[in-house]
Amino acid sequence: xxxxxxxxxxxxxxxxxxxxxxxxxxxxxxxxxxxxxxxxxxxxxxxxxxxxxxxxxxxxxxxxxxxxxxxxxxxxxxxxxxxxxxxxxxxxxxxxxxxxxxxxxxxxxxxxxxxxxxxxxxxxxxxxxxxxxxxxxxxxxxxxxxxxxxxxxxxxxxxxxxxxxxxxxxxxxxxxxxxxxxxxxxxxxxxxxxx
Amino acid sequence: xxxxxxxxxxxxxxxxxxxxxxxxxxxxxxxxxxxxxxxxxxxxxxxxxxxxxxxxxxxxxxxxxxxxxxxxxxxxxxxxxxxxxxxxxxxxxxxxxxxxxxxxxxxxxxxxxxxxxxxxxxxxxxxxxxxxxxxxxxxxxxxxxxxxxxxxxxxxxxxxxxxxxxxxxxxxxxxxxxxxxxxxxxxxxxxxxxxxxxxxxxxxxxxxxxxxxxxxxxxxxxxxxxxxxxxxxxxxxxxxxxxxxxxxxxxxxxxxxxx
Numbered sequence: 001x002x003x004x005x006x007x008x009x010x011x012x013x014x015x016x017x018x019x020x021x022x023x024x025x026x027x028x029x030x031x032x033x034x035x036x037x038x039x040x041x042x043x044x045x046x047x048x049x050x051x052x053x054x055x056x057x058x059x060x061x062x063x064x065x066x067x068x069x070x071x072x073x074x075x076x077x078x079x080x081x082x083x084x085x086x087x088x089x090x091x092x093x094x095x096x097x098x099x100x101x102x103x104x105x106x107x108x109x110x111x112x113x114x115x116x117x118x119x120x121x122x123x124x125x126x127x128x129x130x131x132x133x134x135x136x137x138x139x140x141x142x143x144x145x146x147x148x149x150x151x152x153x154x155x156x157x158x159x160x161x162x163x164x165x166x167x168x169x170x171x172x173x174x175x176x177x178x179x180x181x182x183x184x185x186x187x188x189x190x191x192x193x194x195x
Numbered sequence: 196x197x198x199x200x201x202x203x204x205x206x207x208x209x210x211x212x213x214x215x216x217x218x219x220x221x222x223x224x225x226x227x228x229x230x231x232x233x234x235x236x237x238x239x240x241x242x243x244x245x246x247x248x249x250x251x252x253x254x255x256x257x258x259x260x261x262x263x264x265x266x267x268x269x270x271x272x273x274x275x276x277x278x279x280x281x282x283x284x285x286x287x288x289x290x291x292x293x294x295x296x297x298x299x300x301x302x303x304x305x306x307x308x309x310x311x312x313x314x315x316x317x318x319x320x321x322x323x324x325x326x327x328x329x330x331x332x333x334x335x336x337x338x339x340x341x342x343x344x345x346x347x348x349x350x351x352x353x354x355x356x357x358x359x360x361x362x363x364x365x366x367x368x369x370x371x372x373x374x375x376x377x378x379x380x381x382x383x384x385x386x387x388x389x390x391x392x393x394x395x396x397x398x399x400x401x402x403x404x405x406x407x408x409x410x411x412x413x414x415x416x417x418x419x420x421x422x423x424x425x426x427x428x429x430x431x432x433x434x435x436x437x438x439x440x441x442x443x444x445x446x447x448x449x450x451x452x453x454x
Binding site: 101109150 | 382398399
């Protein structure tokens with residue numbers, strides 16, 4: 001698998017955060033990609049999405065093959081892996097029908113026959129490139145940290161960000177971005193981030 | 196390549212043998228299709244596949260599976276301890292029916308390992324351990340070979356052409372089951388590690404935010420400070436970050452209670 005520099009850099013960064021010498025996320029992504037291609041020769045790649053707070057982080061190996069996707073298979077991860085509910089893996093392939101057998105087998109193996117979605121994600125969209133959601137996750141968590149540092153409890157900090165986003169008709173990520181650019185900024189009563 | 200049986204050493208004819216073998220194969224294939232990885236890890240599942248192979252292939256006393264994974268040690272499982280011992284010899288000296296089956300992508304069969312010219316070092320050692328017959332079957336994908344299944348018997352000439360053929364029939368769904376199990380096992384490993392990394396990243400980012408609010412520094416400066424603390428305390432980054440977050444949260448909660 002030809003891994004893009006951006007994906008490799010993000011995985012390397014997350015591997016540093018994990019700080020476990022036995023785990024290299026780049027290797028794990030590579031191994032899964034190879035195992036999938038061995039099982040489905042017309043396979044193009046896969047994506048794994050994990051929700052962390054309000055941000056969904058996606059790691060995807062599809063890259064330039066996205067335009068050739070004609071079939072997809074989505075499998076929820078929450079019930080059989082150590083991940084948050086709402087996590088999922090999506091496999092992509094180039095030949096229509098190529099994932100039918102894998103869908104049946106994996107659904108049976110995991111007892112998830114009614115939760116497997118075939119061909120529901122054949123247009124991966126802009127998120128197929130590299131990782132997505134990591135920058136949002138970092139900004140939101142850092143903003144929570146800024147508010148906790150000011151004496152808010154985590155729950156109160158989360159509420160403050162959400163209320164500011166609602167009042168200013170923007171996203172929690174946009175409010176967080178503003179706050180970490182100016183950690184002394186006040187999330188004013190009218191909801192608009194300002195000093 | 197399937198070897199012809201040695202004259203005079205063909206297994207005795209039994210009128211019910213064909214029917215029994217068909218029943219065994221059917222039962223094993225059926226069991227293979229009901230394999231569930233929900234509560235098994237990859238190694239447990241491979242052991243089950245090896246066990247079903249022993250049930251399916253007439254004359255088999257034990258079976259083992261070898262996976263060839265890129266950049267990783269081979270996963271080797273066995274249905275019985277003697278199989279592990281024999282396979283260890285094979286992989287230790289780099290010669291034997293499994294290696295030949297994987298390299299040549301075809302079935303290997305021998306009924307007299309002690310005098311087998313194809314494996315002059317492996318054969319006699321296996322024979323000394325009382326194992327004289329073998330059928331090795333490559334586990335194939337459309338793109339190549341990803342592993343092999345070794346089926347052993349203590350007696351000489353235990354596997355005839357029919358047994359090898361049954362082995363080949365069994366190896367097709369076994370290869371699919373093993374491949375699917377590998378996809379699941381790799382997905383499980385990646386998902387769990389990614390979740391753990393994201394959790395650690397979230398704590399690190401919160402600690403960065405706390406340091407920023409205290410000193411007005413940039414996220415990069417706060418992260419450098421955190422990294423220096425981690426090195427100084429010889430603790431993981433996420434552990435140091437967790438302490439900073441815990442202390443700040445405790446202070447916030449006590450302040451909240453005081454108000």
